[in-house]
Amino acid sequence: MTQNLCSRCGKPRIVAKAWKEKVICEGKVTYVEYTQMVCPDKECQLALEKQLQAQLVNRQRIEKNKLERDLAHKQKMVDLRLGKKK
């Protein structure tokens, strides 16, 4: 296994949680192992989680904007076809 280093402080990460999840694939039951790696530095880990959360929110906002733009574009095309003037 390659060493998992913290992207903020560069310390080797530690396993915070390890668990198995049952996955049913094509009628067969398999278990997938998951490990959650965290920075040993609590404050660093918290900051990292905040950063990840911010990134997630940002991504969701971009997705939403895109969706709204697409909708607006579609609506515009319909309006054009109907000969509506704005």
Ligand SMILES: [Zn+2]
């Ligand atoms: Zn760290």
